[in-house]
Amino acid sequence: MRPDQLLARIATLDLLEMRFPENRCWGRNDALDPALSRAVDDLRARLEHANRTVYDSIRDEIRRGDQPQSLFHWVRLALEQENSGAQGYSLLDEIISGVLQFEEPQGEPPPISLEMVAYQPTPARHIFAMIQQLEFTPQDVLMDLGSGLGHVPLLVSICTNARSVGVERDPGYVKLARQCAQQLNLSRATFLQQDVSDADFSTATVFYLYTPFTGSILRHVLDRLRQEARGRSIRVCSYGPCTATIARESWLIPPRGAHSPEFQADQDRILIAEALPRCS
Ligand SMILES: C[S@@+](CC[C@H](N)C(=O)[O-])C[C@H]1O[C@@H](n2cnc3c(N)ncnc32)[C@H](O)[C@@H]1O
Incomplete structure (x- = not known):
């Protein structure tokens, strides 16, 4: 072939x-020849x-x-x-x-609270579109907040010279993401088994959220990101329902060169935003 x-x-x-x-169980009448x-x-x-x-x-x-x-x-x-x-x-x-080539996750996932969202990967076409638009440099560090199996940090590491970090609370997903990075020699991609609320944001320049949580957890994380933006320039990218909340943050603006009408919560597109310089 x-x-x-x-x-x-x-x-x-x-x-x-x-x-x-x-995996279909064929009945007696419709069993295959x-x-x-x-x-x-x-x-x-x-x-x-x-x-x-x-x-x-x-x-x-x-x-x-x-x-x-x-x-x-x-x-x-x-x-x-x-x-x-x-x-x-x-x-x-x-x-x-x-x-x-991820293996099947083993074991029960940890229970999630009402505000946390269960695992689902970002469709790959959106990840590639984001990678193209972000024009990463070797100084960039992408942090995926709630990284699941790690598609986003892994693809950033495969396609660019930037470093990437996945933060994920489920140890089963973290193990498989690390295994994949190791098998592909992706030393610039690392994975932390941690709650995002406890993660150190200080080394990342680009943050990605595919609606890992909503409500008060999202509010808390956005407030921490705003603090980060006081001292340095960061970008925030988001996908899924949390995008509507993120698009309303007054300290985030469309990336340079983009027209403001593009800065809208789109159901099926990753939103890319820059923090206002030294926002307060
Ligand atoms: C919708 S999935 C997104 C997965 C990945 N970012 C992607 O785009 O392929 C959300 C992930 O966030 C994780 N998550 C939810 N709340 C979390 C928290 N507080 N800390 C760390 N991870 C969390 C879930 O376990 C799940 O894997």
């Missing part, structure tokens, strides 16, 4: 999953093996510390295939999950 047909293979695997779900079942399993295995070959070669490129040109190539192609109004997860998330 040809490496250049990755996207077609992912689409075919999706179709197979829709038509012949792997054994020959068809074997053919589907065989096709699925061959497609997955071919994709794995592509993902492993991208992983080798990342491990060597090179700019992962083959990953950028697939990201470009996947984004071209998406229509501009695409929402939710897509082909690109499939590719990123093939490259990062």
Whole structure:
């Protein structure tokens, strides 16, 4: 199978999953013909093996510390295939999950309070758009507040020269994020198992929040970020429902060059804001 047909293979695997779900318990009347079942399993295995070959070669490129040109190539192609109004997860998330290869989290997650939000990753197309807009320098440190499996810090580390830190309260996710960073030699990405309320913000220059919490916890964290902005310049990026609150913060403004109408809480886009210089 040809490496250049990755996207077609992912689409075919999706179709197979829709038509012949792997974990479906077939009833007596709709059980698959054994020959068809074997053919589907065989096709699925061959497609997955071919994709794995592509993902492993991208992983080798990342491990060597090179700019992962083959990953950028697939990201470009996947984004071209998406229509501009695409929402939710897509082909690109499939590719990123093939490259990062997380294991299944083990154990029960710690209980969450009413104001905390359970894990869900940011759709990959938004992460790439944010990375492009932020134009990171080697002096930047991105901190993902509530980092889950770590997609954002990991991709920042893969695609830029900046450092990144994930802060996450669930030890299961932190373990898997660290494992991924280690397997890919991403020494600029670190993960702290901590409540965001206890985290040290002093080294980060860019903060990212995909609605990890709401209400009084969000208020407390935004007040701490505002304190940070008194002494130095920081940027704050957010996605999901907490964006409406963040867009109303008077000490945050659109990034230089952006028009103010762009500084709106958009349901399906990451908001990027700069702190007003020496805001009080
Ligand atoms: C919506 S997910 C976002 C995950 C990740 N930032 C991403 O975009 O892929 C929110 C994450 O925040 C974590 N979280 C919620 N409250 C937290 C807190 N107080 N301290 C640290 N992590 C927290 C959750 O465990 C969950 O993994």
